[in-house]
Amino acid sequence: MTVTIDVPPSQPAEVIKPEGDPGGADTLAEALHTASGRYEEFSDEAARIQWIGGWFGDAADSYREATAEAGDEHAAMGTTVERVGRAVTAYADTLRDLLRTYDEQVERKRSLDDRRTALIADIGATTEATPEVVAALRERATELRIDYSELVTDHDDLQRRVREAEDLLRQAFQAGTSLDAALSDDGGIPQFAQDAMDRPGAPGTGATPEEVRDWWEGLSEAEREAVVASYPELVGAADGLPAGARDDANRVVLDDDLATLRAKAEDGTISEAEQQVLDNAEQAEQALEDADAFEDPITGERPGGVLYLYDPGAFDGDGRVAVGVGDLDTADDVAVFTPGITTTMADTTGYTGQMMNLYESTRYNGDGSSVATLFWLGYDAPDAFYDPATLTEGRAEDGGRRLADMVDGLRASRSDDPAHLTAIGHSYGSTATSYAAGDFDLAADDVVLVGSPGAGPADHADDFSVGEDHVYVGRDSRDFVAVLGDEGWIGKGGLGLGTDPSSDDFGATRFEAEDVDRSWHRNTDEAHGSYLAHDSESLYNIGLVVDGHGGDVNTAEHSYDPWYDAPRDPEWDRDPSSGVEGESRTRDQG
Template structure:
């Protein structure tokens, strides 16, 4: 009976959210940014090297890495100059070339796409020489104009973890905007998971260490769906509405799974069930889920898990630099 009441409360809550936000459809129901990067048509038409350039959509990151490894420095440089919007977003391309291609968007930008609400991936630390790599996957209402918050979290985590760790603020998928259907379903998370898996494949293809994923709020839904498609060493979720999995085993990953939820986080008032595709399932901090639960009693709010001095940031830093097992 208790499970029935919880399921009905979730359905009622979701119906209220979706029904009361009908006027927001253009924002919350916006299509996810997907497909090839800008400039792909010109890239594919370029035959100046005497061979086809790798298709950004169908070529695997490992094949992209092999393609660039076979080029001279001068040939690589010409591709950056002629096709910056492709090279700057091409998973598997060398890190320094992606930085150079995205130089107009800022320092150490690993991906940049200004279309729609915009996507960006920014790096804190020395990624090319890092012994440890972390990727922060943000939740709803984060896009290019609001990406500074995720970049700040990355900088705080990198500083806490130390010089041999690099942290990527990956605003690399279209997040839900406002309160509405997209927040309650896995539609945008599914596309985000595909993009995250390809992004981490690109890190692997360039010889970087297996990353630790730090997934906040709706970003934990993305990480849950991407879990079996990445080579992450660790998956850390915080303020999670669920990972669309009943337990750690259902994630299909060999990564260590960690979870944190503050008693001051409003997410604790959201029922953790999935009903007719609405809601995101089991609470990752529940005993039945099987994740290692991290202390979070001193975290003051939903968006404060990376705050310097908190128990969560201390634990996150230990995970990021490989010191917590």
């Protein structure tokens, strides 16, 4: 009896590689951004020389009219060239993704072809075609046919995405090729992108994070790429969008800022405010380079960096920024860290290093769950210890509101796959985090306060949205800021910003957070800033909380204020550990 086994053909005949060089596209984008800066410089100069003292009459009027017109035209062309440059930047990023997908499909086809060759060989080597043997071979052939079919479908999708990306780039160039387009209300934005932004739920319309998420999910791949390229500032700041989309958009704006402002700096035409924006942009650039190069300590893979928020000119040049380490869209455990006073975008690189420390601690001492850590500077932190804003809670309240909104957006973007989320606040940032959890229903699972001058509106851990059992506090006994909060029946005369969360009256879980260096100079800002330092007690315990195992932290006795004496901290006399067993083996970020 003849037995037939239908072996599927190898499909597709060839995996077609997308054409183009992302590096070349980046070079073109940089040239366009530089050209945009030149147009802007001309417009600024035209405004400066428009009025010449002592010159009046018809000729002077004609001169001023012509100068103003030329300035307006150059400003409009600068905006249009900038938008084309952003489209090219977005295309370069898209092309990188397409090439990665191509490489994956080439590998899939190679694996399927190997399976096909092995199947044919096994069929040819079969000497006894028992029903069981035939059934097994036919099952392998069926599975192979299904896998080839899926590859063909994915390959067709890849080619469609290639065509859409190229069409979008062509539209961007066509929309920006004339002065009329530059001077139009849309400034040369492709109609494709404008139509997408006119739909309900688009960023900038006052939509809720959930509505923004639904809007995004209703867009095609091409429409998403179009709005990222044409409206990157709106997309990059939109709560409810995936972190990956915000990262794509914010990197487009970052690349634009770097190229345009560096060109101005080279020409000597950069203003003081623009120089501050450039300094902030370069901090974000360095932080992203560090985060992108970071390797997971367990797998050795690079989880990648995320530019979740980028607004380098905000708060009179202090800037707003959020840089993540790991995939915020998929990580099982997510930590959001809010810093305190004196923090500006100038500190972005250093805090990103601390996020690497926290990532490693969580992975080393965790249960194998995936991790993402985020440095979030989305509020206007007070400028210094002597800043009057430091002595009040106004900015902490505003920061708490902004933090709660941001977390709501992160939650909305992952409504079908919620992460275990820990909100960590340091110093004045702990007071902001307390406002988020106490007054604005922060959608976190756990809250960690370290180096806290006070818990703001909360008198007790149970006032927080996460509940008493999910509030953790770290306080170095030599930290001069963390002793300012009120405790006991007398308090400290309003020196701090609410109740000391490490005190017995507050009811949080206090963990060990001492530094092994007990020399006198540790009673300074060094102790206050060491909570995420390499191989510290604090870092170890915070990592456990982030991993969802707060019950395993090494607990410390609470501080207390007896009515008959000064406040006391039992941790003052304990010998700290330089390396808790199983503690994070993170490298020192300096």
